[in-house]
Amino acid sequence: MTKIKFFKDKDIIAKVECLGHTGFDEFGKDVLCASISALVQACYLGLKDVLNIEPKLVRKDGYLSFELPKNLQIENLKNAQVLLKTLEISIKDLCDGYSKYISMEVVEYVY
DSSP states (O other): EEEEEEETTTTTEEEEEEEEESSSSSTTTTHHHHHHHHHHHHHHHIIIIOOOOOOOEEEEEEEEEEEEOOOHHHHHHHHHHHHHHHHHHHHHHHHHHTTTTTEEEEEEOOO
C-alpha cells in the first residue's frame, strides 16, 4: 500500500510524504504506482522549475517527501498552494477509487 501524508498548517500544505508501493500489479507494470509517482513528481518539479521554489527533497527507494522552505514570499506561497492543492485532490480521487492500495492522511503541522 502507498501511504501519502499532507502536512498542513491551517490551510497551508507545507509538506508531502509518500511511502511504499501500491501492490496493484507487479513491479514495472504497476500503473497505479506510476500514476502516484507522476503526480507527486510533477508537483515537485512545478514548484522547483516553474515557480523557482527549492523544496527540501528526500528520495529513497519507495519513499519521497518534499517540504516548502520557510519564509516564502506570500505570492510564492499562494502559487505553491495551487500546485499542492491540485496534488491533494488528485490523490484523494485516486484513493476514492483504489482505497485498497492507497491511503491519504492530513497531518496537523507547524510550518
